[in-house]
Amino acid sequence: xxxxxxxxxxxxxxxxxxxxxxxxxxxxxxxxxxxxxxxxxxxxxxxxxxxxxxxxxxxxxxxxxxxxxxxxxxxxxxxxxxxxxxxxxxxxxxxxxxxxxxxxxxxxxxxxxxxxxxxxxxxxxxxxxxxxxxxxxxxxxxxxxxxxxxxxxxxxxxxxxxxxxxxxxxxxxxxxxxxxxxxxxxxxxxxxxxxxxxxxxxxxxxxxxxxxxxxxxxxxxxxxxxxxxxxxxxxxxxxxxxxxxxxxxxxxxxxxxxxxxxxxxxxxxxxxxxxxxxxxxxxxxxxxxxxxxxxxxxxxxxxxxxxxxxx
Amino acid sequence: xxxxxxxxxxxxxxxxxxxxxxxxxxxxxxxxxxxxxxxxxxxxxxxxxxxxxxxxxxxxxxxxxxxxxxxxxxxxxxxxxxxxxxxxxxxxxxxxxxxxxxxxxxxxxxxxxxxxxxxxxxxxxxxxxxxxxxxxxxxxxxxxxxxxxxxxxxxxxxxxxxxxxxxxxxxxxxxxxxxxxxxxxxxxxxxxxxxxxxxxxxxxxxxxxxxxxxxxxxxxxxxxxxxxxxxxxxxxxxxxxxxxxxxxxxxxxxxxxxxxxxxxxxxxxxxxxxxxxxxx
Numbered sequence: 001x002x003x004x005x006x007x008x009x010x011x012x013x014x015x016x017x018x019x020x021x022x023x024x025x026x027x028x029x030x031x032x033x034x035x036x037x038x039x040x041x042x043x044x045x046x047x048x049x050x051x052x053x054x055x056x057x058x059x060x061x062x063x064x065x066x067x068x069x070x071x072x073x074x075x076x077x078x079x080x081x082x083x084x085x086x087x088x089x090x091x092x093x094x095x096x097x098x099x100x101x102x103x104x105x106x107x108x109x110x111x112x113x114x115x116x117x118x119x120x121x122x123x124x125x126x127x128x129x130x131x132x133x134x135x136x137x138x139x140x141x142x143x144x145x146x147x148x149x150x151x152x153x154x155x156x157x158x159x160x161x162x163x164x165x166x167x168x169x170x171x172x173x174x175x176x177x178x179x180x181x182x183x184x185x186x187x188x189x190x191x192x193x194x195x196x197x198x199x200x201x202x203x204x205x206x207x208x209x210x211x212x213x214x215x216x217x218x219x220x221x222x223x224x225x226x227x228x229x230x231x232x233x234x235x236x237x238x239x240x241x242x243x244x245x246x247x248x249x250x251x252x253x254x255x256x257x258x259x260x261x262x263x264x265x266x267x268x269x270x271x272x273x274x275x276x277x278x279x280x281x282x283x284x285x286x287x288x289x290x291x292x293x294x295x296x297x298x299x300x301x302x303x304x305x306x307x308x309x310x311x
Numbered sequence: 312x313x314x315x316x317x318x319x320x321x322x323x324x325x326x327x328x329x330x331x332x333x334x335x336x337x338x339x340x341x342x343x344x345x346x347x348x349x350x351x352x353x354x355x356x357x358x359x360x361x362x363x364x365x366x367x368x369x370x371x372x373x374x375x376x377x378x379x380x381x382x383x384x385x386x387x388x389x390x391x392x393x394x395x396x397x398x399x400x401x402x403x404x405x406x407x408x409x410x411x412x413x414x415x416x417x418x419x420x421x422x423x424x425x426x427x428x429x430x431x432x433x434x435x436x437x438x439x440x441x442x443x444x445x446x447x448x449x450x451x452x453x454x455x456x457x458x459x460x461x462x463x464x465x466x467x468x469x470x471x472x473x474x475x476x477x478x479x480x481x482x483x484x485x486x487x488x489x490x491x492x493x494x495x496x497x498x499x500x501x502x503x504x505x506x507x508x509x510x511x512x513x514x515x516x517x518x519x520x521x522x523x524x525x526x527x528x529x530x531x532x533x534x535x536x537x538x539x540x541x542x543x544x545x546x547x548x549x550x551x552x553x554x555x556x557x558x559x560x561x562x563x564x565x566x567x568x569x570x571x572x573x574x575x576x577x578x579x580x581x582x583x584x585x586x587x588x589x590x591x
Contacts, residue, residue, distance in 0.1 A: 025417050028494060032411035033423060036404040036469065043442065043464035044430050051441030059444075110332050117333075123577060124336045127343060130573045130580075132523040134544040135562045139342050142349075142555050150345055153361040186339065191584055198585040218324075247436040250525050254545060268436055268526075275440045276530070284440045292437035299432035 048292075051285045059282035072286035082287060084262070085270035092252075092266065093245040096181045100241050101234065104189040108196035109226070122197070126190035133187075137254035140183045144169040144255075173263040176256050180264065183251055188244075192237050199233040200226070239302045246295055267291055346566070349559035350374070356556060373560035377547075383564060385536055386543040390522055392455065393539060397462040398517030402510055405468035406476075410498045412469070413476035414484065424473075430466035436526065443530050457531040458539065462521060468513055471586050475509045476502055508579075509586065515576045516583035522569060540565040 055072055058065040076082050107125050111118050128136060143150040146166040155161035169179045203226065211221050227234075249268035252258070258265035271291065275284030344365070351369035354376065377383050411417070412424055435442075442461060443452070451457045479502060487497050503510070525541045532538055538546065544565060548558050573580060 022416075022418075025415055026419075029411040029415045029417035029420070032407045032415065032494075032498075036408035036463075037423075039404070039460060039463040040427070040430060040466065043445075043461040044433055044466070045426075047438040047441040047445050048433065050445055051438055054441060054444060107335075110328065113328065115328060115332055121332055121336055122581075123574065124340050126581075127570070127573065128339065130519055130523070130569055131343075131566050132541040132544070132569075133525045134541040135346075135566050138544065138548055138558050138562055139346050142558065143342055143345070148555070150342070150361070150364070157361050186342070194581055194584045243434070247434060249436065271440060272530075275443075281440060281444060285444075288437050288440050292434065295434040295437055296432055299434070 051288060051292075054282055055286035055289050057282045059285075060279045061276075061281065068282070072283045073290070075283060076287045076290060081262070081265075081270060085265045085267050086291075088263070088265055089246060089248060089267040092177070092180065092248055093242060095177065096184055096245055097238065097241055099181060099185050100189055100192060100245070101238055103185060104191075104193035105196050105230075105234070107189070107193045108200055109222070111193075111197050112200040122194075125193060128187045129190035131187070133250035134254060136183065136187045137251050140179070140251075141170075141255055144179055170256055171260055173260060176260060176264050180252055180255065183255065184245075184248070187251065192241065195237060196230070196233065199230055203229045235305070236302075239298070239305070243295060243298045243302065246298065343566075343570075346559050347563050349555055350563040352556050354554065354556050373556050374564065377557065377560050377564065381543070381547045381561070382536060382538075383540075383543065383547075383561065386538050386540045387565075389455075389458070389537060390539040390541075393458045393462075393528075394518045394521040396459055397521045398514045400459070401463045401465060401517065402468055402472075402513055404463060405465075406472050406503065406506070406510070407498065408469050409472035409476050410494075410502060412473045414497075415494070427466045427469050430464075431470065439526060439530065442527075446531060452531055453533045453537060455537070458528055458537075461527065462524075468517075471513065472506065472509065475506050479505055508582070511576075512579045512583035512586060515572070515579045518572070519569065519580070 054064075056067060056069060058068050058072075111122055111125075115121070144152075146152055146168050149169075151169070152161065152167055155167070156163055161167065167175065169175050207225050207229075208221055211225055216224065247268065248266050249272075252264055252266050253269050256264045258269050267287075268291075271284050271287045274287060275281050348365050348369075350373055351371070352364075352373075353368065353370055354373055408427075412420060446452050446457050446461070451460065483501055484497055487501055492500070522539075523541060524539070528539045528542045532542060535543075535546070544561050547561055
């Protein structure tokens, strides 16, 4: 990268002049950095240390009550509901990630052919992504509703579901998870699709031409050219998707409220309920911190494998 | 890529590809179309036959009703204010910081950049309770400041803009310095105009992000008149669980502007995604 700077190049001169110039640069840089760093430190860095401090206390919405040491952590780790919600989040990650990689990859492959109306298709496949979580949740609540919902009505219409039967999509744990995965896939896959598409378009066309001349069919071109070329990107997107999926909250909370019987309650929902409904902010920050460690570990893996690309 | 050398020929695989792609497009589009169509149905319409739901009669009465019965206009204003101010302010400050990291020689540069990079690993969702408590002690909860200030801390913009600044030729800076430009003028008159494509992408991306943000405004705002649309919608919905037309009207009302933004600025949004593909 080009790190040669304008200022350093013009700073040749006598020793005291150079030192003065250097001090000048230090101050100048501080002026440029100060506005951003003020907010960065207050709203990104301080909450971490403040949260650590809070987690060592019994703390309610009224304020600090007393120092309790690691008690909140011990309590969280012994709390069956904590583990249950951590498992629900993990379960969601496990069942959704394969779809959130394969579907956008397949769609990107389609958009990378010479199919007519590519821009239109890309727009439609990506469109749900720009809608707010509140909007998509309420669309799907009504789509999945029994009796009058769009999906059941459609299944009745095409006789996949007999007229006297109803599917209660959100009232049964297995179906509720399927619904959540479908909603999340519909809503978020476009993001990965765009990144995959950009990656596919970077593969030189002559690689495909050479393979075709050698008699490779479509499947072989995919297997021996596309996939090896995309391997790095696929791994990267998988890791990013894992991190993003661990943070799942909005659509689950709005669509199922964690139900039926808290069976789809995610980690963030439980932290939120502990803090704001049960008024145990100290405990909630302790849980956040355990969760934080899990997410940072994942992010660190990403950083270790792909960090070199950033500088 | 070149299997359609004879583009006129319709092979079986080509037909299958078209059927699959456009069939899927219908599946993706139907929920959105259904939302808009339902919002145009007279209130209390019984949702009978599936095809009738997409057919007339249509009316705009529901839109009139939500304007009269919920402060949606106020919520829209709030959403707009936040979604405009946050990207403008944050990109201004991020590009200033990126300029220093890219073009000024100073001793704590490594530490500063390392801090920002580690900031990219901080999962906001996992620190949101302490952010709430911090905002509480700063006394900014339930105000515009709560909606705006935390949004200015994002590190991704700095990293992306710095990368772009690094690619701007040093000769330009040299020439400007000979002409007596201050570094601030160089940032504003050379670097900002040259970075327009990147900045526009980040701007629209930031707009969409703020417009749709849910968890933080949901926690930070209690007063109905300070709600943003994503927080106001579920609040409004809670009183309409049976009728579908009004909820879908609010949904459509909140989405139609953003769909237009998307269709017009799609190029920038797509670019923004590829730029921020490294986002954690």
